[in-house]
Amino acid sequence: MGKTQILDGNVVSEAVKEELKPRIEALKEKGTVPCLATILVGEDPSSATYVKMKGNACERLGIQSKRIHLAEDTTTEQLLKVIEELNKDTAVHGILLQHPVPKQIDERKAFEAIAIEKDVDGVTSWGYGQTALGFGIYPSCTPAAIMQIMNFYGIQAEGKHAVVIGRSPILGKPVSALLLNANATVTTCHSYTKNLPEIVAQADILVAAVGKPEFIKGEWLKEGAVVLDAGYNPGNIGDVEYESCFKKASAITPVPGGVGPVTISMLLKHTVDAAERG
């Protein structure tokens, strides 16, 4: 067994930010301040923390953060109105609606209302379709982060068998699509999958996006697999059992400090991209 490489997301994240700094400066010289509008609905403490982290990350880099906080009892119609206004606001380049929203809101309808040119978080069906067909400009940020980590560390997808566990609209499905477009053979697994360990055992690249703490066991892995853990469960615990997976993997993302920080950097990058596109 060789040494397992730790895929440090903070290093990748810093590299992305360094690349963005001169682009943000150039935009400001031309009179444009990149601006991300974040919408938080209600008082869910995790959501509040995530939105705050994203807003703060913007501001540290010189991206304007327009923070909108709506009441817990906001209706779908009220939220749609806010999104419509942000769509029209030429000073706003990107719109992020923090997921999940309170239960009375039609989340999909709200996501779909975001103008595609401002969908920097990659939540619309149209953006998903463009990404899957190979010409999307703002893939969902966590899938984009996974690809960024692979690119940064020189991990090739082409010809590899990638196994994705999870099929959510913003994670499992788009990361499957991106890996397929990168010429991996892709198997997408989920709660109905039978013999999951047998399928995981075939993975050259394993993406864990299942949302269950320490669900994936090292004993399931092929020796030398690359493990990308997009899980982020309470207590900073990933979807993979880190100790046992570390022993089998050739490379692995830690939690925290793996996919998470790169996800935020992808959001910043997409916002700068959007500002450059005008």
Next chain:
Amino acid sequence: MGKTQILDGNVVSEAVKEELKPRIEALKEKGTVPCLATILVGEDPSSATYVKMKGNACERLGIQSKRIHLAEDTTTEQLLKVIEELNKDTAVHGILLQHPVPKQIDERKAFEAIAIEKDVDGVTSWGYGQTALGFGIYPSCTPAAIMQIMNFYGIQAEGKHAVVIGRSPILGKPVSALLLNANATVTTCHSYTKNLPEIVAQADILVAAVGKPEFIKGEWLKEGAVVLDAGYNPGNIGDVEYESCFKKASAITPVPGGVGPVTISMLLKHTVDAAERG
């Protein structure tokens, strides 16, 4: 070995058409004649034949067929203008642009120009995204046909391992998405896939959408697999080697008379759906 079931597409196609007849009558009683506009660009004989088959199938069922034939040297701009006019024409419920178009045309741009509410052939990225996220109304017709055949013959996807060979925007990708949404574990393979026979050997459901005659061999199959052949190569030859696959499969679509006729029926169904939506 049990008897292999032949999944007769003509039977499925007729059942779909029977279900459409009273719906078309009801529309006509209200003064609406469902109308599909077909656009053929250039003189490719196969494309001309396909468009003609589709137009004739419409007319036999009482759907109006508006047939547009553009010259071989049509530009992208000229084609976009035709599509724009059809988008605005309230008498037209569905628009089909026959693929492939001559080389000077930006096919993707032309597909994307079709209004989503008239995209009955399921070629736009937005339509694809909606389908993949589970709320599409007009999936691409061949993938829709494959699901229709499975439903008709009572073949369950849930919990099965489906292997799709091919990843085109109108076949491999959307059929993978539909099977995933039907709770199959889905592996999508393509030209970069290594050890294809080993992966095919895991398939409970195999979809051949590779465009190579008799590419898939019976010896690769798991005993009892369901084989859906979406290939349609010159000389009415499918993507699977029929004789050898028939011996291993529990059910198989013939070529011709399998997926093909149901594909056209799905186009008719989507056109009627669109007319009903107004």
